Every structure is written in structure tokens, then in C-alpha cells.
Amino acid sequence: MKLVKPNWVTHDGYSIFSVDIHPDGKRFATGGQGGDSGRVVIWNMEPVVNEIAELDENIPKMLCQLDNHLACVNCVRWSNNGLLASGGVDKLIMIWRLSGGSGGSSIFGGKSSVETWRCIATLRSHEADVLDLAWAPHSPWLASASVDNSVIVWDASKFPAIVAVLKGHTGFVKGITWDPVGKYLASQSDDKTLRVWRTTDWTEATVISEPFDECGGTTHVLRLSWSPDGQYLVSAHAMNGGGPTAQIIERDGWTQDKDFVGHRKAVTCVRFNGNILQKKQPGSSKPQQYCCVAIGSRDRSLSVWLTSLKRPLVVIHELFTHSVLDASWSPCGLRLAACSWDGSVVLIEFTQQELGQPLDPAEQSSLHERLYGKPLVQGGCTVMEAPELLNLKTTAPPTQTTQTSTSTNSMQPPPTTPTTPAKGPINKQIETRTSDGKRRITPMFIPPPSDTMDSSSARLGTPTFTSQVKSSIVIEKRNDVVAPNVTTAVNSTNTNSPISTIVLKRREHATPKLHHASLTKKLKITSERNTNQILLPPLKPSSSLSQQAGHYAVTVTNSQGLAHLQVFKGTDSEPTWDLYLGYSAVALAASPAVIAIGLEDGSLHTFHPAKGCRPAPPLAPPAPLAKVHAVGNAVMVISTCGAVRVWEIGYSCRMIVSTSAAHLAAPGTSLLSCTLYNGMPHLAFTNARAYIYHKEMGTWLLIGDSQDPIWRWASFSASSTSGSRAPRGPLSSLQEGLLRTAGNTLPNPRLPHSAPSVVSYLEQQMLASKALGSAQEYVHWLVALVSFLLTQDGLEKRLRLILDDLLGPSHTSASKSIWDPLILGIKKHKLLEDVLAVVGGHLRWQRLYLEYTEQLTAIKNQTI
Secondary structure, three states: OEEEOOOOOOEOOEOEEEEEEOOOOOEEEEEEEEOOEEEEEEEEOHHHHOHHHHHOOOOOOEEEEEOOOOOOEEEEEEOOOOOEEEEEOOOOEEEEEEEEEEOOEOOOOOOEOOEEEEEEEEEOOOOOOEEEEEEOOOOOEEEEEEOOOEEEEEEHHHOOOEEEEEEOOOOOEEEEEEOOOOOEEEEEEOOOOEEEEEOOOOOEEEEEOHHHOOOOOOOOOOEOEEOOOOOEEEEEEEEEOOEEEEEEEEOOOOOOOEEEEOOOOOEEEEEEOOOOEEEOOOOOOOOEEEOEEEEEEOOOOEEEEEOOOOOOOEEEOOOOOOOEEEEEEOOOOOEEEEEEOOOOEEEEEOOHHHHOEEOOHHHHHHHHHHHHOOOOOOOOOOOOOOHHHHHOOOOOOOOOOOOOOOOOOOOOOOOOOEOOOOOOOOOEEEEEEOOOOOEEEOOOOOOOEHHHHOHHHHHHOOOOOEEEEOOOOEEEEEEOOOOOOHHHHHHHHHHHOHHHHHHHHHOOOOOOOOOHHHHHHHHHHHHOOOHHHOOOOOOOOOOEEEEEEOOEEEEEEEEOOEEEEEEEEOOOOOOOEEEEEOOOEEEEEEOOOOEEEEEOOOOEEEEOOOOOOOOOOOEOOOOOEEEEEEEOOEEEEEEOOOEEEEEEOOOOOEEEEEEEOOOOOOOOOOEEEEEEEOOEEEEEEOOOEEEEEEOOOOEEEEEEEOOOHHHHHHHHHHHHHHOOOOOOOHHHHHHHHHHHHHOOOOOOOOOOOOHHHHHHHHHHHHHHHHHHOOHHHHHHHHHHHHHHHHOOOOOHHHHHHHHHHHHOOOOHHHOOOOOOOEEOOEEHHHHHHHHHHHHOOOHHHHHHHHHHHHHHHHHHHHHO
16 A cells, blocks of 8 residues: 655645546546635646656646636536536536647636636536535436535536436535436435435435434535445444444445444545455455445544455544545546545555455446346436346236345444353343433443454554444333432443443543432423423424534533533534533524524523624523524524514624414424524424514414415416426425425315416415515516416406506606505516516517507606
8 A cells, every 4th residue: 555645736725625536547636725716626647646757847747727616616526528527615516628728727817727627517506505516327417415405416418407406405415426326316414314316206215314313513524425336325424322433324225234433533525436346265266346435534534444344444544634525536446535624635555455356347337237227328317226027017016026146245244242241231221211300321331342352453552443233222211200310320330331431531521420409400490381381392302413503513412411512613623612501402503693502491592603602691481492593693482382582692682573473383283494584483384384474564474375275276276387486585495395294185176267366376475575575586476477467368457457566657747656666676667677578478468568668668768
């Protein structure tokens, strides 16, 4: 193995967030920060791997520098045919192609370039930072993941065509990867889920959350990866037994019983070698086949694993001075590049004796066909998972088939048989609920597995990496009237279990011990509350909570009745500031301006993310918390009694909204979503009804009701006739979940005159957009209403009312009229021009078009 860290591969000292090796292995690209803009640099591989070439001044090191991105570049990825995609904080994705000419300088600035790379397409549909990109293996598709919680699939053969927009994540999507045959697309998000999407219809094949439930602080990226044989999907940041892992998810049943463990901090990136490898084992006539994967972590180390081994092939510690952010394998499979937040890049070169012989591409393709059928090269990527199903009759019921392949080697878990007899049961955990409502877990002895005492590991002093099976401990729940003594429990754990001692040392801050009397006294506060007024389910404490607040990651960990708040900047390993709160946390809401934490005693604590100071004393809402939300410097709290409070938190804290939603919460319903827009609460309930609070009117406005058959039928009819998709905005965000909640069955009211219902629905959408202050959505629904009226008979009067309002008074004596020339900051005459352009497209309405066009022209001439 050879390790090279060229100091000339740099972005002038700025961070490098992504690295990717070209399909021909002769170039590699880096993406990151570059002064006052984002930067993409294409480097020559020869000076990196050849010391003679590095010293030769005639051999260029940098091939091209591109500073076109307006902000930091988060990801660069090569396609199979040599296109380069880059995505960044400027919400843009740029597609680059090598131009025929050479020399000169890069377009729009940059250093002198040996090669000329031109931007052939700029993709602009994401509403926030683009964090990860991935090209499909057998089609011209590019998938992008963004902070706007969505995944977009683009068609590179006809940019900027969009194949699909995948929405389901409720947090930043930070990683994206295709399976090697293109049947699935997997994405990982800050919402602690990993979702696998079918590429045939873009529905969710599975949602995996259990391995990520305990995850605390977030990472800048969550780059997951699929093995080249298609059998395994390995995630980034997961947890097992309190330690960070890379979770292994098997394609067969999406099982999650194995993972890679050993890194001391969160796993940020996973990248499989694109080759299936093989090596002849002693005493075997047939070579063993396996896969190879590289794992990078916030602990600044990089590990390389072979799926045929239980321990890593190599672990390189302190490779960088900051978090590892990306990794890439060369096409030959023997070179691994990795980059870090510290702005450096390292290249590791292996030999075939160390990694193994790559499988011939034809053999690898043949293996895929045997396992999954032949993939389609263009579009769709439809793959038959079990080709033998083609031999079954269509009338036969589907049967469960199990596929077995002797050419892939399963990742086997290590033996867990203890070398010493267990002191008591090791597969049962006793959980006691005491009379004061607290849960207490009785400590137990967990003997170490035999292979953790390996002499070579102990001699080198390196952490033990292994692929281990998930815990099979059974939890036995009991009720007890006597609360256990916490101090005694901790002491007994330390004396009986060496494993527990390691876990305690692993924590960055020791949790203060609690006295039994203080626990009893604290919980009395919540026990005295009046439960007769509970309309919405109260929030309960969970083991950990986390959110992103601009450049800060906020985590809250509950332990022994205390809440430990930690705030990390970027991917710093140490918190910028932290503190303890005297009760367990039930809610966390964070924005770049404020952090709000709700505790189980019903209080709400606010902090400034950067400074760590409190802008206000703890707030006391009128009932236990049901929801806490923060946007900008506004914090909204919804109590179980239905009370809604919105405060502006800053240098001068004040109340913005104080109202009640008790009458909106029907019995048995709960909140589907809640948010703030322009300081107004927006609520959607599980009974498929959505409301906004209008401060000036002092009341709630109903803006969606999927239980109403007329509303549902009209919304379906309007969307099917308009032909254009509503823009993303506060109205669509509130309404998008209502139809899913109400079900897919479309009511049929059998109205004798359906047109008035559709017109009424479109007018409601216009008015709701106006109340929300959403100008873009208002214009959309205005044009949709006009377009619908143009297709109907007998509705010319309604159409004229709209045109008259946009036109306003047609004579100068009416200048003091109450008519407002603006609506939501848009000039009505400009809107009228757009509407008349739609009217002019219908020949039957030429007379109307000419009439209002002449009046509008006359008014403009008067003003001149």
C-alpha cells in the first residue's frame, strides 16, 4: 500500500467537500470553496501517482479551474461518458463537458487552464443547497439531493428535463446512491431515515429508521453507497449500542442485522469499490468473490473493508486535521482518493495482492443478469428481480422465491460466544416503571466477544472494527412502587461490568448524579396538571433530539432525568457550547436565529445558537407541549389544550400571536403539520383539514378540507384541466398531505353543474394565497381560474369581473377610487397583460381581448 498526500492539490487553503476520479482514471475533480465563490478543479492524475511526473515542469498538475458557482460546491460526480456534474450552496447543478479546444482560461474567471471545460447545462429546480449527486449506471439520469428535503432525478439526454421529484423526507437530504442495476435509488436524510425508491414508478420500496433513532449530532453529508454486486446498501451515520456505525442493509428483505463498527465518531461517507473482487484461498480450487468499501468519519480516519473479512483491511488514523467528507475509487479499483474539510486530498494506492483481482466487466455484467435480469440501457431502468417469474402463468398467485448466488460472499457476523461464563442473564434487560412515573433499567453484565481480545489489536492499540449483529436483548417491563437508587445502580454497573466502564469513558461529558429526592420532587409538577383539557397528544421525552440551525448542529441527549444540550459548528468534533437542563427534553426546534427546547415540566427555554446566551427567561405555556416550531426569530408553541402562542425572540422579545385552536382539533385527531409563514401559524390536522391564522382578521381561515367531497372533486378537476403544476409555496406545503391523509378514493358528487364548483375552488385557492401573502401561488391560481373560465359557456360575466378589477378605473376622474393598483406587491396592470395573453390564445374570445387591450393601452397613454 502506498499513501500520497500532494500539497499542491488545494483550493488555496479553502475546504474541499468532494472528490471524484474520472472514468478513464487519468483525471480527478475536486469541489469546494474558492475565495468568494464555489470552485471546481480538474487535476491530472499522473503527477500524483508518479513522482518523476510530479517533478517534471512540462507535465501539468491542474488541468482546469472553474469558478462559475456562486457559492461553495458540495459535490462533483463524473458520468460514465465523461460529463462532470457539480452541485452547490447556490442551489444550482452545472453539467460540464470537455471542449475540443485546449489552453486558454476557464470561462467566467479562474486560473489558466490546460483543458477547456464548458458548462452545457444549468439545472435550477432545487430551492436550497444541493448536497449530493449520483449518475444512474445504465441510463442518462442524474439524481440530486438537497437541503429542501427533496430528491430530483434529471434526464441528461434532454436537460433540463425532470424525470421525477421525490418528496418524503422531512429533513435535509444529504446522500444519494443508485443500485448497480438501476432498479432502486436510495437517499439518506437528517430526518433519521433512509428511503429506497423504485425507479419503475418512483414509489418507496422501504423506509428504514431504526438504526438512526439514536443518532445525535448531524454531519455535513450522509454519503451512502451500494455494493457492486447489488446485495448490500451501506449507510452513513448510524448507531448501535451507543457507538457510531455504518449500517449494512441487505437487498433481500431490507434486513439490518449487520454493521461496520469501530469509528469513534459519526460516519460521514461510504464508497464501494466499483469492481467485484476475487482472490484464491489456500486449499480452494475456486476463487472467493467479495466487495471492498471505504468508510470515512468525523474522527478524521479512513477504514477499508473487504466483505470476506470480519476486520478492516486497513485503518488510517489522523489522516486529516478535520472530518473526512468524500471518497472515490479509480476504475481499476486499486486507487482510493479521499478529501477533508481541512482542504487536503489523499490518494491511497493498493496492490492486487492486497485487494484482489477485479472481476472482468463482462463477468460482472453476467452476474448482474443472473441475479436481476438484463437492465434496460435507456430510460426506466426496469429490472426483473426474479427472471424465473417469467415462466409462471399470469393466473398463478405470486410466490415467494429465494435467490441464492454462489458468486457473492455474504458478510458474516463474528462469533459472539464469551470466553468467560456470564454473570447472570445476558439476553434480558429489566425495565422497571416506578410509582413516580420514571423508567429505571437494571444494569446487566455483557461479556466481551472472544475476538475483541485479539493479541495483535491489543499490541497495536487500534480500535476493534468488526461487522456485528444487532442486539437480541429482550426487554422485560415491570411495575414497582419503590424508585431504585440511581447512584447505587451506577456504582454496581462499574463494579460488575468492564464494558459499562468503557461506555462511561466514551461520553464527552459525565452526567451529574441525581438524588432520589430531587426526582420525586420534580415529577410532582407534571402530575398535578389537569388532564381533562388535553385535546392534542403531549410530547414525550426521547433518548435524543437533533436539528440543523444554519451552520450549527444542535443535539439534546436525555439521561437520568437531565437534558444535555450541545451545539456544534460545522463538523467540529467538540461542541461550541453546551449546558445541562434540569428536566428531560420533549421538543427541539432550531433556526439560524434561535434554539427552542421544551422540557417535560412544560417550560420552554430559548438560546442564541452562536452565543449560547438566553434572550429571555424560560417561558411557561398554558398546558403541556404538543408541538414546538421555529422559523427565523419566531417560535411557535402549541399546547395540548389547543392554545397557540407565537413569540418573536431577539433583543426585544414580544408576543406576535395568542389564540386557540381547540375548536379546530376534532376528537381523536392530531397535528399533521405546523409551520410559520410571515409570522402566521399554519396548521394541518389528521382529519384532512388545514387552517391559517389571519392576525388582522383575528380568526382562523380554512384553506383545505380533503374530507369535503366537493372540495376534493373540484381540486382534482382543476388540476386535471389546468395542465400546469402549482408552484411550491406555503399553500401547497399545507395542502399536499391532506389528500394522502383522506385516502385515494375520489368522491363523485354527481353534480348537475360541475363548473361552478371548480370556479369556487379556484377562487378559494386565490384568496388563500392572498391571505398567506404568497404572490407566486396567487398568480398561478389566477391564471388557472381565467383559463378554466375561457373553456366554459355562460361564465363571461365572471371573467369580466376579474378583468375589470385588474384594469381599474378607466377614466382620470376616478383617481380617488378605493381601487388598489397593487396586489401582493404586483402591479395589477402587469397581471392584466399576462391574463390577456391567455385570453388572446382563444379565438372565440378575440372580441373580449381587443376590448380590454384597447382600454389598457388608453390608460397607459393617459399616465404618460
